[in-house]
Amino acid sequence: MPELPEVEVVKQSLDKKIKEKKVRKILVRNRNLRKKVPFNFEFFFLNEKILKVSRFSKYLILHFSNKKKCLIHLGMSGTIHYVKNNKKNMITNTSFYNSPKLPTKHNHIEIFFDDCKIVYNDPRRFGFFEIVENEKILKKKFNHLGPEPFHLSYNLDYIYYKLRGKEKNIKNFLIDQNFVSGIGNIYASEILFLSKINPNKKAKNLKKNDCMKILINSKKVLLEAISKGGSSIKDFKNISGNQGGFQNEFKVYQREGLKCKRTNCSGIIKKKNISNRSTFFCNSCQK
Numbered sequence: 001m002p003e004l005p006e007v008e009v010v011k012q013s014l015d016k017k018i019k020e021k022k023v024r025k026i027l028v029r030n031r032n033l034r035k036k037v038p039f040n041f042e043f044f045f046l047n048e049k050i051l052k053v054s055r056f057s058k059y060l061i062l063h064f065s066n067k068k069k070c071l072i073h074l075g076m077s078g079t080i081h082y083v084k085n086n087k088k089n090m091i092t093n094t095s096f097y098n099s100p101k102l103p104t105k106h107n108h109i110e111i112f113f114d115d116c117k118i119v120y121n122d123p124r125r126f127g128f129f130e131i132v133e134n135e136k137i138l139k140k141k142f143n144h145l146g147p148e149p150f151h152l153s154y155n156l157d158y159i160y161y162k163l164r165g166k167e168k169n170i171k172n173f174l175i176d177q178n179f180v181s182g183i184g185n186i187y188a189s190e191i192l193f194l195s196k197i198n199p200n201k202k203a204k205n206l207k208k209n210d211c212m213k214i215l216i217n218s219k220k221v222l223l224e225a226i227s228k229g230g231s232s233i234k235d236f237k238n239i240s241g242n243q244g245g246f247q248n249e250f251k252v253y254q255r256e257g258l259k260c261k262r263t264n265c266s267g268i269i270k271k272k273n274i275s276n277r278s279t280f281f282c283n284s285c286q287k
């Protein structure tokens with residue numbers, strides 16, 4: 001499932017490729033995504049120009065010249081392919097998930113421009129496309145979400161007071177989008193390893209110093225992942241021919257049974273299911 005760094009990589013590719021382009025045609029092949037694609041979706045953005053592509057948490061936002069927006073969530077398995085006219089068999093995927101080339105099945109939405117199109121592919125259909133009328137409504141949509149790890153409001157006081165007295169374990173807090181936006185399974189494991197905190201630890205047992213480590217390492221892990229182009233779970237490349245490189249930096253994720261990478265630690269990486277999600281941690285240095 002794409003997390004904040006992977007969605008950021010898609011955002012950067014799209015912003016580079018489709019900014020300033022006018023929508024010429026929209027084709028919806030299947031409306032039954034997680035939310036039903038609105039019936040006027042095909043006409044809503046017709047002949048409007050894309051001013052920019054932005055991102056909040058794991059959401060992509062296309063900003064149009066008529067002030068309206070298109071909100072996109074990639075769900076579990078959604079990818080966006082960039083296809084140039086008259087070019088066949090090229091790498092089209094703007095992310096590192098699933099097929100690097102445009103698959104033949106599960107292409108649900110196509111948005112056409114003069115010299116190219118983008119295609120939304122999603123085998124499991126947990127993603128969605130939504131029309132948003134204006135900036136104000138867009139902000140409202142994100143009201144329930146916690147700050148991004150890079151935002152000023154994600155600070156020591158915020159973390160400390162949110163966690164204080166809570167029975168819930170810290171791993172579940174980190175992947176809770178109401179607490180902080182954009183962190184999922186991979187990065188939560190990595191953040192807790194760097195912070196030397198056991199993922200099972202109850203939030204109420206964390207000291208202020210632990211909160212400080214979580215704050216610093218949330219920013220550090222995500223920024224590093226973005227700078228490395230996200231994580232390529234299956235070795236695929238994106239349209240610029242690059243591969244996400246952060247998987248080579250994993251300290252704990254998918255390293256079950258291997259030796260801890262921390263100097264002077266003889267621990268072994270364990271895998272445990274916490275609330276049905278695989279969680280990786282060192283059995284020795286994470287307390």
Ligand SMILES: [Zn+2]
Nearest residue numbers: 260265282285
């Ligand atoms: Zn260790």
